Amino acid sequence: MLPQDVADDATEAPAAAVADAPDSVVADGAAPARLYGEPLLKLPADLYIPPDALEIFLDAFEGPLDLLLYLIRRQNFNILDIPMAQVTLQYLQYVEQIRLSNLELAAEYLLMAAMLIEIKSRMLLPQRPHDIELEPEDPRAELVRRLLEYEQIKLAAYDLNAVPQLDRDFVSTQVFIEQSLVPVWPHVNALDLQEAWRGLLKRATLKQHHRISREELSVREHMTAILRRLQSQRFVEFADLFDADGGVPVIVVNFVAMLELAKETLIEITQAEPFAPIYVRLAYSPA
Template identity: 50%
Template sequence: MSETEAIPPFKAIVEGKELTQVPDDLFIPPDALEVLLDSFSGPLDLLLYLIRKQNIDILNIPMTSITRQYLHYIQLMEAKRMELAADYLLMAAMLAEIKSKMLLPIMPKQEETEEDPRMALVKRLQAYEQMKQAALLLDSIARQERDNFSIQFEPEIIETIKSYPEVALQDLIHAMQAVIQQEERLVHHQIEREILSVRERMNHILTQLQQQKVVLFTSLYSLEEGRMGLVVSLLAILELARQSLVTITQTHAFAPIYLQAA
């Protein structure tokens, strides 16, 4: 049965009573042999199970009918499930053997020593079920070259040939000397940023205001001083204004800033 096929519902008739649930300790294969008798209708596996549990008297089982249905089952199954058909052949043979022993008269001396033939069936069925469960377990385990396949791969070995340039020792010496001379010609320059003082810039502004009545703020620093000169000049005029030494004038926002001596 493939994985996509649905499992058919279980149904059996035992002495006129319908049975719709498989016993927990019984395994019935998907293509089980179904037998139809007067007192039983269902898989042969279940019939053997009930005989083992002594729920059905084996003397009431017509072996001729089971044999005929088994032969018909063989024709239907053909060769696709012959291992299952062989299992049922063994079961049918066991039933026939046990029933024949049950029908034979028992001598008085043998009553105490002879074993019930149904007990032999129970033992053989237990061993058979153990082997069947073990076979199912082994079949569920992944097999090499059936479920898993190994890959044969041999990496290609590429031999690399190292080639070195033909250079004379004297040429290497000259090249090394040229590198040393070039290193000696390199001059390292260290640039130090000029430190601007707010106090010195305040004195510079007061000096300019002594020479001019009005000084434009942008004239207090140079482009070379960059942002640092702008910040120092701004801090200087704010400090002078706080000390009431200069007056800052601006007509509107973003207009030029003028300074006058207070």
């Protein structure tokens, strides 16, 4: 903020400059001001501009800590080793300027000024003899802590201010839809879904298709397989010649092959007594 005398000079400068304007400017039709859209070529003789009509704010501070942090950062002082003499002098100069214009605002700044003077006086006091061996406490420690916390909060406030805000960076739109056009969907619970799923499974089982595939089985191949097995063994039990894992079609073809071999007298099917095991062997042929 400029001092009050500088602000007063700034307010009186435009009126004096316009009053002392050369007649050539007025003659050329260049009006120094406009009133209700009409050019004002000559200022009234009784025009009075009050001293408080124009105030120029170069820097706006949020409080004493903000001003103190600004003075430290502007001159690149180490915040952990603040030169109290220079900072206090600059701070008091600013407080003296705002005290002339706004006494209520200066009260808060005067409290910080008293704190700075107290810290400076404590630094100038000599140490007592019994405190020489102990590590002295820096009187600026509390002030440094408050400044660092304030700076962190201020940076966080800048980051939050950069976030888009409603009614500042964007606006929300509202669309009104007629109630009759809004579809009303019925409420569906878990039991309804379960019943619907069961109905689908029931319909799927009713529409199943049984497919019959045709398998090519050769009676001649099974006849050859039976003869090869009987050549290595003298007697083979009837049930051992059938492979149950092959399924019914394989068993049927194998049985037909055995009947064909018996018909052509290539094998013999014998049984010792009723209900005794049935054996199969190659037919005896004289040399």
